[in-house]
Amino acid sequence: MDDTGHSTEAIxxxxxxxxxxxxxxxxxxxxxxxxxTITGITRDEAIGRRCSDVFHSSLCxxxxxxxxxxxxxxxxxxxxxxxxxxxxxxxxxSVSTAVLRDTTGATIGGAETFRDLSELEHLRKELAxxxxxxxxxxxxxxxxPVLQLLPAVAATPSTVLIHGETGTGKELVARAIxxxxxxxxxxxxxxxxxxxxxxxxxSELFGHARGAFTGATNDRAGCFARADGGxxxxxxxxEVSPALQVRLLRVLQDRCVVPLGSDxxxxxxxxxxxATNRDLAELTADGAFRDxxxxxxxxxxxxxxxxxxxxxxxxxxxxxxxxxFNSQHxxxxxxxxxxxxxxLFAHTWPGNVRELENAIEHAFVLCGDGPIQPQHxxxxxxxxxxxxxxxxxDLRGSRGAAEAAAIRAALERNQGNRLAAARELGxxxxxxxxxxxTLGITPPARDGRSRS
Amino acid sequence: MARPAxxxxxxxxxxxxxxxxxxxxxxxxxxVARHVDLYRVEAGTLCPAPPESFAADATAAExxxxxxxxxxxxxxxxxxxxEAALLAEANGLALAAFHAGESHRLCTAWLTxxxxxxxxxxxxxxxxxxxxxxxxxxxxxxxxxxxRRPPCQDQxxxxxxxxxx
Numbered sequence: 001m002d003d004t005g006h007s008t009e010a011i012x013x014x015x016x017x018x019x020x021x022x023x024x025x026x027x028x029x030x031x032x033x034x035x036x037t038i039t040g041i042t043r044d045e046a047i048g049r050r051c052s053d054v055f056h057s058s059l060c061x062x063x064x065x066x067x068x069x070x071x072x073x074x075x076x077x078x079x080x081x082x083x084x085x086x087x088x089x090x091x092x093x094s095v096s097t098a099v100l101r102d103t104t105g106a107t108i109g110g111a112e113t114f115r116d117l118s119e120l121e122h123l124r125k126e127l128a129x130x131x132x133x134x135x136x137x138x139x140x141x142x143x144x145p146v147l148q149l150l151p152a153v154a155a156t157p158s159t160v161l162i163h164g165e166t167g168t169g170k171e172l173v174a175r176a177i178x179x180x181x182x183x184x185x186x187x188x189x190x191x192x193x194x195x196x197x198x199x200x201x202x203s204e205l206f207g208h209a210r211g212a213f214t215g216a217t218n219d220r221a222g223c224f225a226r227a228d229g230g231x232x233x234x235x236x237x238x239e240v241s242p243a244l245q246v247r248l249l250r251v252l253q254d255r256c257v258v259p260l261g262s263d264x265x266x267x268x269x270x271x272x273x274x275a276t277n278r279d280l281a282e283l284t285a286d287g288a289f290r291d292x293x294x295x296x297x298x299x300x301x302x303x304x305x306x307x308x309x310x311x312x313x314x315x316x317x318x319x320x321x322x323x324x325f326n327s328q329h330x331x332x333x334x335x336x337x338x339x340x341x342x343x344l345f346a347h348t349w350p351g352n353v354r355e356l357e358n359a360i361e362h363a364f365v366l367c368g369d370g371p372i373q374p375q376h377x378x379x380x381x382x383x384x385x386x387x388x389x390x391x392x393x394d395l396r397g398s399r400g401a402a403e404a405a406a407i408r409a410a411l412e413r414n415q416g417n418r419l420a421a422a423r424e425l426g427x428x429x430x431x432x433x434x435x436x437x438t439l440g441i442t443p444p445a446r447d448g449r450s451r452s
Numbered sequence: 453m454a455r456p457a458x459x460x461x462x463x464x465x466x467x468x469x470x471x472x473x474x475x476x477x478x479x480x481x482x483x484v485a486r487h488v489d490l491y492r493v494e495a496g497t498l499c500p501a502p503p504e505s506f507a508a509d510a511t512a513a514e515x516x517x518x519x520x521x522x523x524x525x526x527x528x529x530x531x532x533x534x535e536a537a538l539l540a541e542a543n544g545l546a547l548a549a550f551h552a553g554e555s556h557r558l559c560t561a562w563l564t565x566x567x568x569x570x571x572x573x574x575x576x577x578x579x580x581x582x583x584x585x586x587x588x589x590x591x592x593x594x595x596x597x598x599x600r601r602p603p604c605q606d607q608x609x610x611x612x613x614x615x616x617x
Binding site: 019040042043046047049050052053054056057058060061083084086087088089090123149151152155156159173 | 513
């Protein structure tokens with residue numbers, strides 16, 4: 001290779017845009033380092049393979065830019081599209097193409113460059129709506145799988161099991177699924193199965209006929225009948241007794257309910273969403289929960305992370321609750337003081353978002369119209385708080401602490417693998433390194449990539 | 453252990469194999485694939501059934517629902533987004549994803565339980581150290597095979613590499 005060839009190669013290796021070239025048979029001839037990083041496919045794996053097998057983009061089949069360029073000879077610039085990497089993640093990109101010619105001017109193939117727009121897209125979404133679906137408010141990477149899953153889940157009639165600790169917002173997720181589903185115009189009926197004794201729950205779920213028991217002076221429609229054409233949310237499904245589990249299973253299978261004291265089955269068209277904070281698989285193994293009912297409700301599972309795993313949401317949620325209580329109580333609380341926010345960050349939140357909501361409501365009682373100060377917060381927040389990194393006495397410090405918490409959590413979840421952590425956070429790895437340096441986060445001693 | 457009957461409103465007329473194709477090869481990306489070949493599985497052979505066509509912007513839910521309505525129990529495809537893969541598996545569609553090559557070779561490989569052949573896989577999944585790290589979870593059954601774990605141990609669906617009855 002001559003000097004020009006070497007310098008071209010060096011340039012291609014140093015740029016942050018992915019570049020690959022193909023021959024006239026659509027086989028990959030070269031694949032630069034950025035292309036390896038963005039696609040997750042090594043050069044050795046890519047070279048010699050068909051470009052569509054390596055770079056499976058949304059345009060390949062219907063509007064391949066490289067094909068258009070080779071057919072018409074015109075380069076294409078910044079075509080927006082997305083591709084799916086080997087983990088199944090959709091990566092937004094922009095693509096540009098050009099014809100490759102030899103020294104005589106004959107076409108020998110094509111070149112495609114692509115730019116990872118994940119970070120831009122993430123920022124755009126953050127500015128547009130902070131990843132809000134329904135009443136779910138989050139900017140956390142830990143919640144991203146949930147947000148990504150919800151539209152698809154909403155589109156199907158499948159039964160869903162929402163699993164999460166108490167106070168994580170299981171009903172909000174259920175309402176979000178209903179709201180985005182084709183049944184959104186129908187009723188949403190929620191019932192907490194753990195709040196009723198067995199006999200009452202049966203009547204609540206299936207309804208009763210007049211005279212079915214003492215005091216049943218009228219026919220009463222149950223939750224299934226009231227949710228007809230809509231969605232029924234069965235919260236704390238793990239608390240249902242074995243006897244009632246049998247009846248529930250039958251209704252889920254037949255989609256027919258028979259009210260207590262009646263012999264007339266009624267067909268219902270209801271989508272079932274369930275939730276629990278218990279490990280249903282374990283309950284099933286222990287015989288406390290029927291395995292056939294478990295498989296019936298665990299068709300699609302949504303796992304909600306606890307608040308301690310998404311601390312970066314704390315300022316956002318706290319701000320949301322302040323706005324809501326201001327509106328409800330006609331107050332003008334201006335926000336949360338940095339030291340109070342520091343306490344919120346340091347708390348372990350066993351009661352999750354509900355506990356945070358209660359803490360802000362508690363503070364509203366004690367504070368005036370200024371910002372919420374540490375002394376306005378419940379006493380246990382200070383008493384049970386884990387040590388927190390010091391915060392500057394300004395907004396930038398608070399934001400930095402939130403960012404640092406998010407980065408540390410992502411690194412921990414990915415066993416120190418910085419590339420994986422960057423992907424999870426939706427930023428480029430160089431951005432992650434820069435932020436780690438700025439925030440004084442020590443890189444893990446061992447990068448997760450080196451694990452066998 | 454009984455596999456849950458999913459999407460009760462969808463009939464399952466027969467056991468079908470679905471292959472997303474493009475110009476005689478596996479379509480690069482199932483999420484935007486426009487053509488799916490269907491085969492009725494009968495006594496260890498594949499009998500062609502009318503194919504299914506999709507608009508390029510059909511949602512993953514629409515795709516999965518229509519394939520299930522046609523009786524598809526296994527889907528062989530190229531790349532697939534996590535969202536679509538979850539949806540397929542949640543609706544009882546056994547998934548053999550990230551495959552590449554001519555569709556008739558994939559059919560033969562499926563019938564002879566030879567989908568593990570690296571020549572029939574898309575690059576980047578299932579061979580090296582980097583791949584094992586990336587292809588995690590049970591979402592992609594082909595990755596389970598590569599990790600020498602029997603696919604679908606959790607009974608969520610049939611083994612996508614095993615031929616039908």
